[in-house]
Amino acid sequence: MNDEQLLRYSRQIMLPELDIAGQQRLAGSRALIVGAGGLGSPLALYLGAAGVGELRIADDDTVDLSNLQRQIAHRHDAIGQPKATSAARAVAARNPEITLSPLQEHLEGGRLSAEVAAADVIIDATDNFATRFALNAACVAAQRPLVSAAVIRWELQVTAFRPGGRPCYRCIYAEGDEPQPTCSESGVLGPLPGVAGTLEAVEAIKILSGAGDPLFGRLLLIDALRMRLRTLTVNADPHCPVCADAA
Incomplete structure (x- = not known):
């Protein structure tokens, strides 16, 4: 690391759990x-700033x-x-030294599988269950961690799901049993996607750096009101159609 990088990341390098x-x-x-809206906005900004x-x-x-x-x-x-x-x-305006690849597309099929397999961590910042189920299946197949x-x-x-492990997202939600109201139908307090996206960034940084204890097998729930x-x-x-056979 050069002097500028040591200065840029000095506050988190000081953390003994992370270090150089x-x-x-x-x-x-x-x-x-996957998703550059309310969740993806702070997520991208913080992961980029973290290096x-x-x-x-x-x-x-x-x-x-x-x-x-809400999409800051x-x-x-x-x-x-x-x-x-x-x-x-x-993100580039805050940290020009990282590589950024905007993908102006809905990832699905072979494109989704290829992008998932090439990543070290996948973060779901979407707002629909069809994409979440597809992301989960791709991560299980490629043995990649999912936040x-x-x-x-x-x-x-x-929550977070360990690579090649169990449970997976499909263990929590069955297709057809998804909660129906969406933010466009029921509303959302503006700062909350920022809180959730920031927590996703924390989990992704822990997974990538090896620091701490990610939310594998745990679901964090916050009632902000x-x-x-x-x-x-x-x-x-035990009967999950996605991860039971992959275990």
Whole structure:
């Protein structure tokens, strides 16, 4: 590491759980962020600022005026522009030394599998269950760690899934049994996606650097209206159609 990098990352290098070795692991890592909205905005900004070597940001949507209440990577003058590009531009403005790859597409099929297999950690920053299920299946198949979060109204949840391990996302939610209300239907407090995305960044940094104890097999729930926090143990579904046979 050069002097400028030592200065840039000095506050986290001081952490004994991370140190220079952990910082170097971050620099040599590739993260795939799927979604550049409310969750993906702070997630991309913090991973970029932390010095993760390469960020690939996938989103096929464009910036809308209604996004600006919570999607902090995007500015008013980015309305109408691709979210992936807008988010990458915001990250580059803070840390120009990392590699940024905006993917203006909806990842699916072989493209999704290839991007997942090439990443060291995958972070789900989407807002729909079809994509979450597809991401989970791809991560199980490629044996890659997955960090996931969801936000609605005043509530959020965050969890992580170990590479090649159990449980997986499908153990928690069965297809067809998904909670139905969405943020566009029920609303969301603006700062909450920022909190959830930031927590996803923390989990991704821990996984990439080897620091601490990620949320593997645990689900963190926050009720911000009453400011109550709970952590639940998540057990593997013995009949899970995704991870039971892969174990």
